[in-house]
Amino acid sequence: MLKEAVGISVLLVAYNHEKHIRQALNSLFGQVFDGPIELVVADDKSSDSTLSIIQEYEGADPRFTFKYLDYSENLGITKNYKRGFEACTSEFVAVLEGDDYWISPCKLQRQVDFLTAHWESDVCSVNYYVYEEDRAHLSPRVPASTGHRFISARELIADNVVGNFSTCMYRRSALSRLPEGLFDIKSYDWITNIVLAKTSLIGFLEEPMSVYRLHGGGVWTQTxxxxxxxxxxxxxxxxxxxxxxxxxxxxxxxxxxxxxxxxxxxxxxxxxxxxxxxxxxxxxxxxxxxxxxxxxxxxxxxxxxxxxxxxxxxxxxxx
Structure with missing residues (x-):
C-alpha cells in the first residue's frame, strides 16, 4: 500500500516586497516536494504590486492551493503573523518572508523528514546566508556543515542562531499553543522560538538552505x-x-x-x-x-x- 504524501502549509508573509517577491516565490515553487502545499498569503496591505505578482503564480503548479487572507487593513507584523499561523491547516508549517528566499530545492522535504523522525523537536530550522544587499555580500550565519544539532531555549537567548522565520518549519500543534500575550507585544521569530523551545528542542540543520536579506527597505535594517x-x-x-x-x-x-x-x-x-x-x-x-x-x-x-x-x-x- 502506497504511503500518502505528507502535505504542508507555507505561510508567505509579505509587505511591499515587489522588488524581491519573485525570487522568494521561485525558490518556493522550485522545491522538490511531492505532497500538496497550502500557500497561505498574508499580505499586510501592500501599496505596491506585491500581491498582483503573487497572483501570477496561481495555477502554475498543481501541488499548490492558494489561500488569501484579508489584505484590506494593515495589521503590523505581529498581528499579521498571528492570523497567518491560525490560517494554516497542515501538520507542518513553513514560513517564507517576501524579501527572503531559499537556496536548496530540498529544504522543505529535509525539514519534514527531520520533524517526522525527531519527536523531541517542534521546530526545525536551517543554517542560512546573510545577504547584505548594499555590499552584495553573502556570509553564512554559522560555518556550513552537513549534519544537525539541537538548540535549547537558553542557547537561543544567548545567541539567536535561528535568525529569522524563513529558516523555520513548525508543527502546527505547537503553534496553536503559543500564548495570546505573545501577539500583544512586538514579537518576532526570536521570542516565538524561545517560547516553543521551553518545551522542546529546536533542530538545526547545518547546511545553508535560506538567505536572509538585509536591504535599505527593511525597517529593522534602517534602525x-x-x-x-x-x-x-x-x-x-x-x-x-x-x-x-x-x-x-x-x-x-x-x-x-x-x-x-x-x-x-x-x-x-x-x-x-x-x-x-x-x-x-x-x-x-x-x-x-x-x-x-x-x-x-x-x-x-x-x-x-x-x-x-x-x-x-x-x-x-x-x-
Whole structure:
C-alpha cells in the first residue's frame, strides 16, 4: 500500500516586497516536494504590486492551493503573523518572508523528514546566508556543515542562531499553543522560538538552505545600531514574563551585556565627536614644529608612542 504524501502549509508573509517577491516565490515553487502545499498569503496591505505578482503564480503548479487572507487593513507584523499561523491547516508549517528566499530545492522535504523522525523537536530550522544587499555580500550565519544539532531555549537567548522565520518549519500543534500575550507585544521569530523551545528542542540543520536579506527597505535594517540594542533591552522583561520567568537569569545576563554594549557604543560616539576637531588640528601643529624639536621628540619618545601618534595624524587627515 502506497504511503500518502505528507502535505504542508507555507505561510508567505509579505509587505511591499515587489522588488524581491519573485525570487522568494521561485525558490518556493522550485522545491522538490511531492505532497500538496497550502500557500497561505498574508499580505499586510501592500501599496505596491506585491500581491498582483503573487497572483501570477496561481495555477502554475498543481501541488499548490492558494489561500488569501484579508489584505484590506494593515495589521503590523505581529498581528499579521498571528492570523497567518491560525490560517494554516497542515501538520507542518513553513514560513517564507517576501524579501527572503531559499537556496536548496530540498529544504522543505529535509525539514519534514527531520520533524517526522525527531519527536523531541517542534521546530526545525536551517543554517542560512546573510545577504547584505548594499555590499552584495553573502556570509553564512554559522560555518556550513552537513549534519544537525539541537538548540535549547537558553542557547537561543544567548545567541539567536535561528535568525529569522524563513529558516523555520513548525508543527502546527505547537503553534496553536503559543500564548495570546505573545501577539500583544512586538514579537518576532526570536521570542516565538524561545517560547516553543521551553518545551522542546529546536533542530538545526547545518547546511545553508535560506538567505536572509538585509536591504535599505527593511525597517529593522534602517534602525541605528544603538536604537536596535535599546529596543531589544526594553522588550526583555516582557519576554521573561512570557516564559514564566523560567529563564530569568539568562535574560538578566543578556540585559547586563546589552547595557554594557550600549554604554560603550555611546561613549564611542561622544569620543568621536569630540576627537574630530582635535584630529584636524594635529597636522597643523606638527607642520609648525621646528625640525630640531621633532628630532628631539623622536629620540626621547618611545617607538610605540610614536607609532600611535603617527596613526592619529593619519586618521586626522581622513576625517
Amino acid at each position: 541605528p545600531h544603538i536604537d536596535k540594542l535599546k529596543a531589544q533591552l526594553a522588550i526583555l522583561p516582557a519576554y521573561d514574563a512570557l516564559t514564566d520567568n523560567v529563564f530569568h537569569e539568562d535574560f538578566e545576563r543578556l540585559s547586563s551585556h546589552l547595557r554594557h554594549v550600549i554604554t560603550v557604543s555611546q561613549l564611542g560616539h561622544v569620543a568621536e565627536s569630540v576627537g574630530k576637531p582635535v584630529f584636524r588640528v594635529i597636522p597643523t601643529l606638527v607642520s609648525l614644529m621646528p625640525p630640531v624639536f621633532i628630532m628631539v621628540i623622536k629620540l626621547l619618545v618611545p617607538v610605540a608612542v610614536m607609532n600611535l601618534l603617527a596613526r592619529v595624524v593619519k586618521r586626522s587627515r581622513s576625517v
